Amino acid sequence: xxxxxxxxxxxxxATSPYLLQHAHNPVHWWPWCPEALEAARRRNRPILLSIxxxxxxxxxxxxxxxxxxxxxxxxxxxxxxxxxxxREERPDLDKIYQNAHYLLTRRPGGxxxxxxxxxxxxxxxxxxxxxxxxxxxxPGFRQLLENVARAYREQPQAxxxxxxxxxxxxxxxxxxxxxxxxxxxxxxxxxxxENLGKEFDSRYGxxxxxxxxxxxxxxxxxxxxxxxxxxxxxxxxxxxxLGGVRDQLGGGFYRYSVDERWMIPHFEKMLYDxxxxxxxxxxxxxxxxxxxxxxxxxxxxxxLMEEMQSPEGGYWSSLDAxxxxxxxxxxxxxxxxxxxxxxxxxxxxxVPRFGLDRPPNFEGRWHLHVFxxxxxxxxxxxxxxxxxxxxxxxxAVKLRERRRQxxxxxxxxxxxxxxxxxxxxxxxxAGRLLGQPRWIESADAALEFxxxxxxxxxxxxxxxxxGLSHLDAYLDDHAWLIRALLERLQQSWERCHLExxxxxxxxxxxxxxxxxxxxxxxxxxDHEPLLHRxxxxxxxxxxxxxxxAAQVLLELERxxxxxxxxxxxxxxxxxxxxxxxxxxxxxxSLLLALEALFFPGDRLIVRxxxxxxxxxxxxxxxxxxxxxxxxxxxxxxxxxPEPLAALQSPRLPAAWLCRGTQCLxxxxxxxxxxxxxxxxx
Numbered sequence: 001x002x003x004x005x006x007x008x009x010x011x012x013x014a015t016s017p018y019l020l021q022h023a024h025n026p027v028h029w030w031p032w033c034p035e036a037l038e039a040a041r042r043r044n045r046p047i048l049l050s051i052x053x054x055x056x057x058x059x060x061x062x063x064x065x066x067x068x069x070x071x072x073x074x075x076x077x078x079x080x081x082x083x084x085x086x087r088e089e090r091p092d093l094d095k096i097y098q099n100a101h102y103l104l105t106r107r108p109g110g111x112x113x114x115x116x117x118x119x120x121x122x123x124x125x126x127x128x129x130x131x132x133x134x135x136x137x138x139p140g141f142r143q144l145l146e147n148v149a150r151a152y153r154e155q156p157q158a159x160x161x162x163x164x165x166x167x168x169x170x171x172x173x174x175x176x177x178x179x180x181x182x183x184x185x186x187x188x189x190x191x192x193x194e195n196l197g198k199e200f201d202s203r204y205g206x207x208x209x210x211x212x213x214x215x216x217x218x219x220x221x222x223x224x225x226x227x228x229x230x231x232x233x234x235x236x237x238x239x240x241x242l243g244g245v246r247d248q249l250g251g252g253f254y255r256y257s258v259d260e261r262w263m264i265p266h267f268e269k270m271l272y273d274x275x276x277x278x279x280x281x282x283x284x285x286x287x288x289x290x291x292x293x294x295x296x297x298x299x300x301x302x303x304l305m306e307e308m309q310s311p312e313g314g315y316w317s318s319l320d321a322x323x324x325x326x327x328x329x330x331x332x333x334x335x336x337x338x339x340x341x342x343x344x345x346x347x348x349x350x351v352p353r354f355g356l357d358r359p360p361n362f363e364g365r366w367h368l369h370v371f372x373x374x375x376x377x378x379x380x381x382x383x384x385x386x387x388x389x390x391x392x393x394x395x396a397v398k399l400r401e402r403r404r405q406x407x408x409x410x411x412x413x414x415x416x417x418x419x420x421x422x423x424x425x426x427x428x429x430a431g432r433l434l435g436q437p438r439w440i441e442s443a444d445a446a447l448e449f450x451x452x453x454x455x456x457x458x459x460x461x462x463x464x465x466x467g468l469s470h471l472d473a474y475l476d477d478h479a480w481l482i483r484a485l486l487e488r489l490q491q492s493w494e495r496c497h498l499e500x501x502x503x504x505x506x507x508x509x510x511x512x513x514x515x516x517x518x519x520x521x522x523x524x525x526d527h528e529p530l531l532h533r534x535x536x537x538x539x540x541x542x543x544x545x546x547x548x549a550a551q552v553l554l555e556l557e558r559x560x561x562x563x564x565x566x567x568x569x570x571x572x573x574x575x576x577x578x579x580x581x582x583x584x585x586x587x588x589s590l591l592l593a594l595e596a597l598f599f600p601g602d603r604l605i606v607r608x609x610x611x612x613x614x615x616x617x618x619x620x621x622x623x624x625x626x627x628x629x630x631x632x633x634x635x636x637x638x639x640x641p642e643p644l645a646a647l648q649s650p651r652l653p654a655a656w657l658c659r660g661t662q663c664l665x666x667x668x669x670x671x672x673x674x675x676x677x678x679x680x681x
Contacts, residue, residue, distance in 0.1 A: 008028065009023060010028070010030050011029050011031060011084060016088075017465075018052060018088075019031060026070050028077045028082055030081065030084070036083050040081040040119035046081070046118060046124075046149065048114070048115075049097065049123075050082070050115075051094055052086070053086055054086070054317075054410060055410070056112065057267075057322055057327050058128075059112045072142050075142050080145070087113075092523050092530060095522060096532050096534060097109075097123060101126040101128075103170070104124075105127070112128060113126070114129075116152075118163060122531060123166065124152070125151070170534075171532075174535045184570070184573055184598075189584075192587075192588060193225050193226065193229045195583075197228070197229070197232065205237075205238070205262070206239070207236075214245075217539050218539075219233045220588070221588040221592060223287070224595070224626045224627060234288060237280070237284050240253070241293065244263040244367050245262040247269070249331075249368060250400060251299035252303040253277055254267055254268065261369070262369075265328075266321060267321040267409075268409075270317070271317050271419045271422070272418075273541070274304060274308075275315075275419065275427070281297045282434055283433070285297060297430050297434055301442075305439075310449075312449055315419070321409070322409065323408060328362060330408060331367060333356075334365055334366070338399065341399060345391055349391040350395045352372040352377050353370060414463055416463055417450055417477040418477040420450055421450075421480035422484075422542065424447050424481075424484040424487075424488070427442050427443035428443040428488045431443065432490060432491045440491055451500070456469070460507065475508065475520050475523070475549065478507060479549040480545075482556075485504075486501060486552060486555055493634065493637055498641070501552070501556065505565065508549060509568055514575070518571035518574055518575030519537065519575035520535065520572065522534040535575075539589050544587065547592065549568075555629070559631075560641040569597070573594060599627075601628050602627070602629070602658070603631075604629070604630040604656070605644060605656045606620075606631070606632040606653060606673075607654055609635055609652065610636075613653065617630065623677035623678060631644070651668045653668070654667065654668045664676075
């Protein structure tokens with residue numbers, strides 16, 4: 001790009017809503033680009049790198065206090081080349097500099113992330129939020145800016161030596177090294193469940209101390225485990241569904257709970273959380289039949305379709321924590337507001353249900369959290385539980401309508417390939433398990449959006465907004481999208497889905513795999529050169545790209561018979577093995593791949609006339625198991641991979657139950673199929 005005059009903020013042309021929030025700051029912001037890096041080198045100025053995202057509450061606070069302040073901006077402009085990054089568009093940069101922050105401070109990072117770099121991108125000082133004046137043990141931001149600028153001028157040798165050490169430490173932090181020679185085993189599966197069990201909160205659900213995050217992959221692993229592990233997962237899911245961490249009126253989960261009870265959330269709503277939790281709650285409903293889990297699925301799916309899906313089909317990224325300058329304002333209630341809106345009968349049920357008969361739970365107002373069961377309220381009021389449900393439902397309709405009239409939280413309307421893949425997987429799975437064709441249609445619309453706008457000549461892109469698709473996709477985008485496509489194949493066999501999954505897997509293997517050390521790098525080998533190419537194995541708020549890659553490659557090998565896929569999955573597990581043994585509970589997506597390697601679930605293959613397949617699919621769902629995979633393939637399907645094409649029967653429809661590499665004799669009657677499904681795996 002052509003360099004604007006030195007006194008111009010350069011964010012006005014950005015596509016990121018987060019960067020656009022800062023386009024009118026007095027700070028001379030650059031986006032991350034070669035021109036900004038060249039400006040730092042040419043002027044020998046350090047870089048002030050600020051990483052955040054549009055829904056981030058503390059990012060807004062630091063913006064109001066510092067980036068909108070003329071005096072602070074003047075100090076930033078005098079001493080630094082200032083670069084603003086949206087962590088959702090550039091997770092590559094965020095991974096690098098969050099890791100660097102940890103190495104420099106020995107504390108976990110977060111957002112906003114504030115990192116000071118040399119002109120060659122090496123960090124030498126970092127922090128997260130800084131207040132304008134010293135408080136809570138933190139320096140004032142302007143004071144910090146002056147001190148960092150002085151250190152850069154006066155201590156170049158020390159900074160250079162620290163930079164060399166940091167580069168070495170980044171490699172070690174990634175677990176870089178050749179794939180382990182140790183034999184893989186199933187031992188970490190049991191160890192992870194034990195470790196999570198030690199952290200389990202038997203009163204409120206979840207694991208560890210607040211803040212409490214959902215960690216869907218941990219729950220998915222436990223849900224497929226021994227009875228006690230499954231109980232812990234189901235208890236946690238129930239507490240979350242009844243808690244303030246779920247929007248009890250409008251659907252959707254917030255990002256995390258600040259307290260042990262899942263009562264008070266950090267109010268931003270992220271697409272990636274809701275996509276993952278939707279599929280997990282669908283599994284929980286199929287396992288238990290608990291109506292709470294079904295209602296939770298319905299509320300999340302409807303929220304995704306009504307509030308987060310663009311008219312073109314893709315899902316938007318997030319809703320802000322703040323509205324009208326206050327965190328959570330859109331979601332909070334005063335008791336008199338509720339009383340004025342509801343009938344006497346509705347109010348009598350609503351008050352004990354959501355704690356309006358208790359002290360306010362958030363800054364003098366009430367955030368809705370379930371305190372009393374429907375049965376308790378029914379006994380208290382002398383009515384049936386069904387009547388209480390009716391009153392609560394009618395109250396919710398009135399309150400939702402009133403809430404719609406409030407100033408809404410900001411919407412980040414960029415469409416991210418990876419987060420869409422997580423939402424597509426959740427919508428497709430929940431739609432299939434709960435028999436909701438509208439949800440599957442929603443997933444298909446998003447999938448088609450990605451194919452149309454973000455898949456270009458065999459190359460996947462990461463971001464779309466305002467008509468522009470750009471930025472090379474990352475490992476997670478590829479792995480998560482393959483998983484979504486494989487899930488979609490279970491609803492209806494469409495050759496195009498498998499072909500796209502294989503094309504993505506080919507790109508992943510050819511350009512992301514670390515051939516020498518095993519596993520996959522986060523960026524491709526033809527990606528923009530950066531300080532480091534991360535290779536991470538642990539799960540975060542989203543599952544590890546390496547873990548999902550290993551899972552989908554194992555399934556692709558079973559579908560296609562191509563050994564290349566299994567070999568890469570095993571290399572990934574071996575590369576991650578030391579980290580998995582050290583902290584198995586931090587690598588649950590890799591453990592799910594390990595489970596698939598040692599204990600492959602049943603695979604059901606049904607072939608027959610298209611009109612007959614729904615009955616067989618419904619029979620399989622009546623005998624649900626989380627690890628069971630079903631492909632129902634029309635008898636006229638063409639281009640089947642060899643392992644599927646080899647399954648032949650003189651009479652159709654017919655079904656094969658495959659365990660490991662062996663398929664049993666096909667059954668040709670629906671009753672025999674159901675009898676087969678009732679047998680223990």
